[in-house]
Amino acid sequence: MRTPRTLAATVRRLLPWLAAAVLAACGGSNSGEPAAAPETPATRDEAARFLTQASFGPTEADIDRVMAVGYRAWIDEQLALPATSHRATWEATDTALKATGSAAGQDQVFETFWKQAVTGPDQLRQRVAFALSQIFVISMVDGNVGDNPRAVAAWMDMLGSDGLGTYRQLLESVSRHPMMGYYLSHLRNQKADARTGRVPDENYAREVMQLFSVGLVELNEDGSAKGGDTYTPADIAGLAKVFTGWSWSCPDWPDNGCFFNGQVSGVSDPDRSFKPMLGYAQYHSTEAKTFLGTTIAAQTSSDPAGSLAAALDAIAAHPNVGPFIGRQLIQRLVTSNPSPEYVAAVSRAFANNGSGVRGDLKAVVAAVLMHPEARRQSDTAGKVREPVLRLSALLRAFPYASETGRWRVGNTDNPATSLGQTPLRSPSVFNFYRPGYVAPGTASGNAGLVAPELQIAHETSAAGYVNYLRDALSFGIGATNTTSNRRDVQADFSAELALADQPAALVDRVAGKLAYGGAGTALKTEIADAIAKIAIPAATGSNQAQIDTAKRNRVNAAILLVLASPEFLVQK
Secondary structure, eight states: OOOOHHHHHHHHHHSTHHHHHHHHOSOOOOOSOOOOOOSSOSSHHHHHHHHHHHSSSOOHHHHHHHHHHOHHHHHHHHHHSOOOOHHHHHHHHHHHHHTTTOOOOHHHHHHHHHHHHHHOSOHHHHHHHHHHHTTSOOOTTSHHHHTOHHHHHHHHHHHHHHTTSBHHHHHHHHHHOHHHHHHTTOTTOOOOBTTTTBOOOOHHHHHHHHTTTSOSEEEOTTSOEEEEESOOHHHHHHHHHHTSSEEOOOTTTTOHHHHHHSEETTEEOTTTTTSOOEEOGGGSOOSOEEETTEEEOOOSSOOHHHHHHHHHHHHHHOTTHHHHHHHHHHHHHTOSSOOHHHHHHHHHHHHOOSSSOTTBHHHHHHHHHHSHHHHOOSTTOSEEOOHHHHHHHHHHHTTEEESSSSOOOOOOOOTTTSOSOOTTOOSSTTOSSOTTOOOTTSHHHHTTOOOGGGGGOOHHHHHHHHHHHHHHHHHOEEEEOTTTSSEEEEEOOHHHHTTTTOHHHHHHHHHHHHHTTOOOHHHHHHHHHHHHTSOOOOOOSSOHHHHHHHHHHHHHHHHHHHHTSHHHHEEO
């Protein structure tokens, strides 16, 4: 797509979206309990904005459904849907590739992620699973995890199922998953040995408290700091003893060979990489285990399962869990800076789902999405849209399809040439960005607002994002298919091409699909003026190809400029 001078100037004006996005701010900080949220959207734009929170992006069909049944009924319908399986999709692709002499790997984990994100019917489940994957982090950047892609696909299935169960069950599934055991090194963790000076590995014990449950400081119900540290080094050391003696599921459990190698005499469980780890009494600490005000008494007979159950019960019952996890779910789904009242409402839903159940994550997700603050629009509402969610919104807004059916988007790590973010490839257990990140030298930072997603945003990623999408709009997305010699993910812009000779109408349509009523007259006029500079030749009877190219360039430019605008980049 050639870029005329006026269009290039518009792109340059929109590229500093970092500052513009921050000026637009990233979350509400109003006080006072807001009025009850409406059950039904008044407009299609309102329905679309709800779907930016509850799905990977609005589609016309989903907007129709929300308009027909309302927010709560749509949530209930989604929560009742069976989960689509990442592992089953990965395995089917692996079988097909093996027939050609190849095999599935990490790329096929990305494929199943994008397939479910774009086409999966259980959008809310999958969006929540993606949010949880950034709280309970494993990463294929780690070699041990990256070498087990089938298990990573199964990890996403676990987050999709247990992520809408109880927090207590989710915490156990996370703690016993071999990929978490690999990533935070409690797989094959052994009890202390005074003779050699060995002590239990403390890595998982520290992170399960710091990142997965209670955080660093004591919290009030509304997420404000109560004062005082949540735990001490002694708590870490005490809890580390709980996570000794856990290793592979194995046919010959609890044989020593199973503990160390996952097999005995060459016999192993083919699903050991994702089946819950088993407790091996001979390697589990029998000492007293004291942490978070709880003591598990010294054992005369080693009981790793009993220790784990008692420990996870204590962690899940801690009053910090509701505000700590609830606030992060609000941030991942709705707004970066929820008010204390918003956090408190979600914490109460965590404490009691209305039927006396603590940690019901379905109730928590519903509380996040149905709180009146989730519907509020203001200069201090919303969140910066992270790169993965920008691309998913595009792919769902327009009729995109995968030629192979596999959604071969691939690795999108590189910030200079791609998105600067790939699902399940965060650089560390601390995710791609911290929940409390404050962008320095910005209006939002000066106002005391956090903007987590801006931690991975910089000049290189801003330009790389625009260049990536400019190329994607022209040629498609992902790997090139040998049969068609085209990139795998292609769009049908027929409806937009029909408006190419009407710049204002074209921009109205594109902005409606991507900004949901948030694009003002000034922005739409500037984009329309820019694309009007892309001349469409007069028909001569022999230049239809040139006419078609010019029209497509107008469509591409209109979509690109909306995608580069703060009105799209900030999810309101």
